[in-house]
Amino acid sequence: MKYQFRLSCLLLAALLSACSSAPKQKAVQQPQTQIMPVEPIETELSANDYLEKAKQANPDRRNLYLFKAAEMWLQQQQCDKSIKLVDILRPELYVPLDISQANLIEAECLFDMGFFEQSNDLTQTITGQMGLNKRLYLLKAKLLEHQLNWIEAANAWQKVSNYDQNANQHIWPLLKKLSLNQLEQAESKYPSLDAWLELTIITRKYSADAYRMAQALSVWKNRYPNHPAINSMPSDLDKALHTDKYQPQTVAVLLPLSGRLQLQGEALKQGILAAYFEHENARPEVSFIDSNLMTESDMTAIATQYDFIVGPLEKDRIEELLKKVPADKPVLALNRINTGHMIPTQNASTDTPQPSQHYYFALAPEDEANQLVEHLLDKGYQHPVVISSANKSMQRMLSTFVQTWQQQTQYTPNSVTFESSGSMRSGIANLLEVNQSRSRIRQIENLYPNEVHAFYRNRQDVDAIVVFANAEETELLVPIIEASISPFSEVIPVYGSSRSYTQVLSNNSLRDLRNLTFIDMPWMLPNHPWQQLKHTFTRLWPAHTDSLQRLFAMGYDAYSVIPHLKHMAILPELRVNGLTGQISLDDNDILHQRFAMGKVEQEQVIRVEMD
Structure with a gap:
């Protein structure tokens, strides 16, 4: 009862x-x-x-x-x-x-x-x-x-597939998010995913060579004859396998070879030529055209006379060109425009909408800011602060960094902008709350003038400092930051962008920048694989500036990436290693570079391996 x-x-x-609240009941042993x-x-x-x-x-x-x-x-x-x-x-x-x-x-x-x-x-x-x-x-x-733990999630879906074969469809999209290095490291740790990992690695290594990819897939199929992907090859991989790479016979390169941007145009041109002669096979006929001299009729003619178009550099010229060029005419613009792939384009043969083959390649400050956010989060930092100059490019970095960090963590980093060396010092002191500490010390000294031995203290929640400034400004900033840190506090790491570094730093400058970690193109850092090309570049252009050297690298990569573009559009996880960094293509057909990382140690710059 x-x-x-x-x-x-x-x-x-x-x-x-x-x-309603649960009724209170006495525990009854059952x-x-x-x-x-x-x-x-x-x-x-x-x-x-x-x-x-x-x-x-x-x-x-x-x-x-x-x-x-x-x-x-x-x-x-x-x-x-x-x-x-x-x-x-x-x-x-x-x-x-x-x-x-x-x-x-x-x-x-x-x-x-x-x-x-x-x-x-x-x-x-x-x-x-x-x-x-x-x-x-x-x-x-x-x-x-x-939790964005892609490899462990894929391993969990593999376990689900033991009960439901439909779970296999979740594994491929997750593994595609991993880098080649991560995939290779995972092979020894996740034996149940061996076949999937090998399949994903094949797409990385042979992304732009359908013939070699087919050979590698044939070997893979023989090794895993009963694998679920045999009868239902992932649609994007199947499409990539049956897609030919770009092999244009004629290429038009549209650059500002006169006017105020002539030096930039010439640097890009030399980079494109260096890549052209580096790739010996299937060299197309390349024509360099001054974009400053192009008329509307010239643009229409270019759209019909050439298989592939590289450029222009100026945003307004890009917009004008894309209005004349059909969507199925491949274009690699050398800048980004606000409307991007949304610009109306004509179709060469039909009114049916076609996938756009218009791509965008630029050295965007926003990419550097986003990469720093990713790196700091990977390192476990939670409360960075940002110091930025009033320069327009630096403000773009600042805005992107703060916005992206807030989106990722729901925390808005504190920041300060300086316009001069004087505001630089006071801005840092306020940001780290050093002024408040000094004010409290003075108050106590007024009460006890002969008995106080005090050290100021900086705020303790800051675990990283990000600097968006040019090389000269950063050279002043880092010592000020170091002097603003209390001797009782732990060292706070300082991170900078490519703008914080120049290859012409003196030993004194390097001493002032000690412990600065920054991101930059592999081409600008020591121990890269293009030493012979670097030697040739330095010999031919001994008076080059950093900015022109970076544009040379951009031109080199712009030409080198052409054969890979179709496959990168199908498989967004693909990466191409270039002078500017590890290049990827997003869903909007915009190319992004993942820069390398350097650090100033013992009056020299060393390459830092990234996680």
Whole structure:
């Protein structure tokens, strides 16, 4: 009688609104029972129907129906009710399978409700039980994806595929997000993913060579004849395999070879020529055209006379050209424009919309800021501050860094902008709250003029300092930052962009910049693989500036990347290593460079391996 009364109370509580509080109950020891095999139950039953069945069921069947009610509410996205029922039911559970099932239902609900951390914590309490493994691996896979842990998520989906072959479709997109280095490191750690990892590595190594890719895939198929991807090759990989690379016979290069941008145009031209002579096979006919002298009729003629167009550099000229060029005419513009791929284009043969073959390549300050955000987050920094000059490019970096950091962490970094060396010093002191510390010291000294021995203190929450300034300004900034750090505080790392570094730094300058870490093109750092090309460049242009040298590298990469563009558009995870960095293509057909990293140590610049 007591047992029946208790059961009725429990079911009544579950039927009440989820907002009501659970009734207080005395713990009653129940005999440990084993869950019986699940018998087919009508799918049209509601949660309330299962609760009614639980009222009439014997103790061996009661929990089954209560779990079914909780899961039905889960499916109906009424997780508040589901969690409520599980919480009421949990004190009655003693069998490990029952406890794991209750925890799994609640963890699934927490995930659906957006409480990812709590859901992840609860999964750690769930032991592998027959009948629950598929759901547990599925939940873990989703959690790992939310944490951006691509390789572990792929491994979890592989475990789900043991129960459901459809899970295989999730593995390929996740592995595509990894770099070649990450894929190769994962091979020894995730043996269950060997075949998938090898398949993904093939796409990296032979992205622009369909013939060699086909050969490598044939070997892969022989090694893994029963792999799920054999009969259902990922659509993007299949498309890349059957896509030919660009092999233009005629190339028009549109550059400002006169006027105010002539020096920049000449640097780009020399870089393109260097790459042209470096690639001996299938050299097309290349024509260099002064974009400052082009008329509208010239643009129309260029669109029809050449297989591929590189340039222009000026944004307004790019917009004018793309209005004349059909979408299926390949163009690699040497700048980005606000409207990007949205510019209306003509179609050469039909009114049917065609995928655009217009690409955009620029050395954008925003890319450097985003890379610094990514690096600092990977290093575990949480509260950086930013010091920037008032220069327009530096302000673009500052704005991008703050906005991206806020999006990633919900925290807005403090920043300061300086316009002169005087405002530089006061700005840093205010940013690190050194002035407040000095003011407090003076107040105490006024009270006890002969008895105070004090050191100022900087704010303690700052764990990294980011500098957006040119080389001369950074040379002044770093010593000021160092002097603003209390001797009792830990050293705060200082990071800079490519603008903070120049190859003509003296030993004194390098001494002032000690411990500065910065990002820059591999071409500008020591120990890169293009030493012979560097020697030739320096011999031919001994009076070059850093900016012109970077434009030379951009021109070299612009020509070198042409054969890869089609495959990069199909497989966005592909990377091409160039003088400017590791080049990738996004969904808007914009090329981005991932720069290398350098550090000033012992009056010299060393190359830093990035994670």
